[in-house]
Amino acid sequence: MKHTLIRTALVALMVPVALSIACSAVAQTKFEPNKLKGPKQGPMNQVFVLGTPHLSEFSKDFSASHLRLVVEKMEAWKPEIIAIEKISGVQCDHMKRYQFRYADTVKSYCPDTSDAQRATGLDVPAATAEIEKQLPNLSKEASAAQRRHLAALFLAAGEGPSALVQWLKLAESERRVGDGIDDALMQRLEKMKTSMNENIQIAVPLAVRLGLERIYSVDDHTADSGPSSAEDEKGANEAISKAWNNTVGAKRRIVQDKLEKLTHSPEEVLQMYRGYNSTSLYPLIFGSDFGAAMNEGSSKHYGRQYLGYWETRNLRMVSNIRDVMGMAPGKRTLAIVGVSHKPYYEAYLDMMHDVKVHVGDTLLK
Known part of the structure; x- marks a missing residue:
């Protein structure tokens, strides 16, 4: 009995010491995610970040044709996903519900989707859901009607660059009214083609060349603050x-x-x-x-x-x-x-x- 009590007391004394040593070892170990690379099976995700000046700030005599070699360099790498500095339609829809904080941001960065909503009968969430439903089943031989309808859906979802990708995949004779595209939306798409913006002049033609169906808008302005004094x-x-x-x-x-x-x-x-x-x-x-x-x-x-x-x-x-x-x-x-x-x-x-x-x-x- 005496020895059992002594052993119990020693264990009780040792446990805090062991925990202290363990915690000390953990505290001295720096967790560095970038050094824990994988996976053991299958390819890694690869990313190239193309830093760009904002082309909208260039002089009016700058020609989009001068971007040809940049686009060709990117095409040679064959990206399968293109992400751009644009606020998504979904985030814009969110910010429109919080005008007290984001009114200026919405005014500056979010397109008006009301004309596309009238043409399609769908608001941003509904159009986004319909896109997510249709894209996985879209074949490379999609009909002109399907692409016109997708262009209309992307406009209704606040995703203009992706709408333009679908529009430019059409033969010129098929870039017309129908399947959700009305006169106003057709004019908007035609005007968008000439916009001096890296999303339009680099990402869109690159996506079309590579056979991609969409571009991902990944900008984020939810950290924008409301009006200050x-x-x-x-x-x-x-x-x-x-x-x-x-x-x-x-x-x-x-x-x-x-x-x-x-x-x-x-x-x-x-x-x-x-x-x-x-x-x-x-x-x-x-x-x-x-x-x-x-x-x-x-x-x-x-x-x-x-x-x-x-x-x-x-x-x-x-x-x-x-x-x-x-x-x-x-x-x-x-x-x-x-x-x-x-x-x-x-x-x-x-x-x-x-x-x-x-x-x-x-x-x-």
Whole structure:
């Protein structure tokens, strides 16, 4: 009895010590998802992030034909998924229900789908559900009527680029009214073809060439805040502008000024895209913008509020891409996004266990 009590007491004393040692070992172990890569069977998801300047800001004499070599480089890689910096129709529908916070965002980024709703009889959720029902059963030899109807559905769902993919797959003689497309929607699609926007001039023709049926909208603005006081708005603008006025920003402007002059031929534009996608630009992006904002010294930490918004937005954008990849593992994904997002996209995507990121300008060489 005496020895049993002694053993029990010793075990009781040893358990906390063992737990302390175990917890100490765990505390010293750093969990690094990007080093736990797989899978053991089957191909990894592959991603290339094409950082792009926003083509809408280019001069009016810029020709979409000068994007030819960039599109060809991407086509040669044969992506099976294309993701773009556009808010999805579903997210716009959500934000329209919260006007007190997102009124400005909706006005800036969300298309009016009322004409497509009238033509199809479907609102955004219903049109989205119908698309999800039809696409899995769509054959490569889909009829013109099916493609016109899908174009109408995508417009009703707030997915203009995907609607244009279906429209451009039609023979010109079949790009007409019918199957949900009325005069207003036909005119909208024809006008959309000429929009100087990377989603329209790079993603859409690439999807058509590759035989893809849709493009995925992965932008996210749910971190946008509602109206602030005039005092805070002024204070934030002044604090962040002051932070951005630094030596790294000056270096970045010199680099960008040189790149933005490369617009006069397909060869120059390819060179420009190589420059924008070079890893040498990453420190300049951080130091001129987000790093500078993080370290500005305003009493209300305006820079850190901006940084929090930026990181949240990137995380949610990447989670949208991850969601798409998770539905069909092992495919190649091309993510087309504004240049400043590129290093964050690559860093966050590389944390995913079964994702291989092609870093920098590797696919543009």
